[in-house]
Structures are given as C-alpha cells and as structure tokens.
Amino acid sequence: MPSSWPTGQVCHWKELREAAAAIVCSPSETAARDRVSQYDKWEEIYKKYRSESLPWELGEPRPVLVELIKSQKVTPKGKALDICCGLGTNTIYLAQAGFETTGLDISKTAVARAKAKALQAGVDIRFLVSSALDFAFKTDEFDFIFDMGCFHHILPADRPRFIHGIRRVLKEGRHYFMVCFSDRNGSAWNHFSKGEILNIFSPHFDLMDMQHFSSLEGDGRIRFFYATLLRR
Numbered sequence: 001m002p003s004s005w006p007t008g009q010v011c012h013w014k015e016l017r018e019a020a021a022a023i024v025c026s027p028s029e030t031a032a033r034d035r036v037s038q039y040d041k042w043e044e045i046y047k048k049y050r051s052e053s054l055p056w057e058l059g060e061p062r063p064v065l066v067e068l069i070k071s072q073k074v075t076p077k078g079k080a081l082d083i084c085c086g087l088g089t090n091t092i093y094l095a096q097a098g099f100e101t102t103g104l105d106i107s108k109t110a111v112a113r114a115k116a117k118a119l120q121a122g123v124d125i126r127f128l129v130s131s132a133l134d135f136a137f138k139t140d141e142f143d144f145i146f147d148m149g150c151f152h153h154i155l156p157a158d159r160p161r162f163i164h165g166i167r168r169v170l171k172e173g174r175h176y177f178m179v180c181f182s183d184r185n186g187s188a189w190n191h192f193s194k195g196e197i198l199n200i201f202s203p204h205f206d207l208m209d210m211q212h213f214s215s216l217e218g219d220g221r222i223r224f225f226y227a228t229l230l231r232r
C-alpha cells in the first residue's frame with residue numbers, strides 16, 4: 001500500500017466492498033436509496049485521495065486494452081466509449097489509437113482531472129459527468145465500448161439496466177470489452193467466475209474471447225481479472 005494512504009486507512013476498495021455488501025443484504029425499502037448513495041461515494045473518494053494513490057490508476061493504459069488493439073481484433077476506427085473512465089488514462093489511449101472518444105464517469109472530480117490530462121496530452125476527447133445507468137447517448141452511437149472496472153461496481157439490482165444501456169448505444173456487430181474482478185480474488189458480490197460472466201452476458205452478446213489475468217495494481221497488490229470481449 002503506498003505511503004500516501006492516511007495512517008490507519010484501509011484500502012477503499014475494501015471500504016466500498018463492505019458498504020456494497022451491506023446494501024445488497026439490506027431490507028428492500030431502503031435498498032434503492034442506499035444504491036444511489038453507494039454510487040455517490042465515488043466523488044468522495046476522488047476528492048479524498050490523490051490520483052497516484054488510487055489502486056486502479058496505473059499511470060499508463062491497461063496492458064489488456066493495448067494488447068486488444070494491437071491484436072487487431074478491434075479496429076480503432078469510429079466512436080469509442082470508455083464507460084466509468086476515472087482519470088482518463090485509458091480514454092486518452094483510445095483517442096491516441098484512432099477512435100473518436102468519449103469518456104463518462106459519475107465523479108465530477110475524476111472527469112475534471114481526466115479533462116486536464118487529455119488537454120496536456122493534446123487529444124480531443126468528449127468527457128461527460130453521468131451515471132453509467134442513465135446516459136443520454138443516441139441508439140447505435142458507438143463502435144466500441146471499453147469497461148475497466150465499471151460493470152463490477154454496478155450493484156446486482158442495477159445490472160439489467162446497465163446491460164440494456166450498453167446494448168442500446170453499441171452498434172450491431174461491434175464490440176464491448178469488459179474487464180472485471182475474478183473470483184480468484186476471494187469471494188465477494190462483485191468477484192465473478194467465468195460461468196457467472198457467461199450467464200449474465202450470453203443472453204445479450206456473442207462471446208468472442210475471454211482471458212483471465214493477474215495485475216499488479218496501483219496499491220502494490222496483485223489482483224485477478226477476467227477480460228471478456230463481447231459482440232453485439
């Protein structure tokens with residue numbers, strides 16, 4: 001864990017996981033309100049922590065995304081959406097690779113930092129502060145959607161709405177690349193097995209490719225992920 005974490009502060013992934021687990025188990029009359037506040041936590045996190053101390057921020061584009069583009073399984077042409085773009089590191093890579101790129105995140109602080117980084121990098125990107133559950137894109141707007149750590153933070157009750165939104169704005173025959181926590185990190189509501197991912201997504205997308213990988217994250221810990229390439 002980097003020295004920039006306040007003394008005695010546990011990694012906020014753990015904080016978030018525990019909070020979300022409590023919400024998932026909470027009585028139904030408070031669940032909807034709690035779900036909204038769960039997503040609001042992200043703004044607090046970005047305000048509280050410096051960019052370099054965020055576990056998911058590698059300071060460079062995700063190798064799994066770079067490899068996908070290099071493999072030519074996805075051609076960097078047309079419009080790309082980086083859903084839950086955070087500080088925009090992957091968003092900038094998508095723009096540099098050749099996409100006309102949009103980044104969306106619920107945290108206005110994250111989006112402000114992402115905009116500043118894009119300006120510094122000299123790339124033209126449309127950044128939006130919006131919920132991944134409630135965006136105003138046109139139907140069939142995108143040729144590629146990248147999701148690094150977005151779906152796995154969507155609470156189970158909201159997953160159908162999230163998937164419906166992704167499908168609606170992705171053109172037919174185009175790709176959604178979804179990277180989420182694997183159950184090899186241990187048991188949690190948002191750690192998925194291969195079977196669970198297939199159960200959730202196969203009614204809506206064709207499975208093109210799936211890989212399991214480990215990654216040394218920004219907090220110095222190894223975490224395990226599934227990267228799943230889906231086609232609408």
Ligand SMILES: C[S@@+](CC[C@H](N)C(=O)[O-])C[C@H]1O[C@@H](n2cnc3c(N)ncnc32)[C@H](O)[C@@H]1O
Nearest residue numbers: 039042056084085086105106107131132148149
């Ligand atoms: C683990 S971070 C990943 C950020 C970025 N994709 C990356 O890889 O650097 C998860 C991101 O999802 C955003 N997020 C969480 N729930 C969201 C929602 N409902 N709508 C939009 N963004 C959301 C958070 O603000 C945060 O930036």
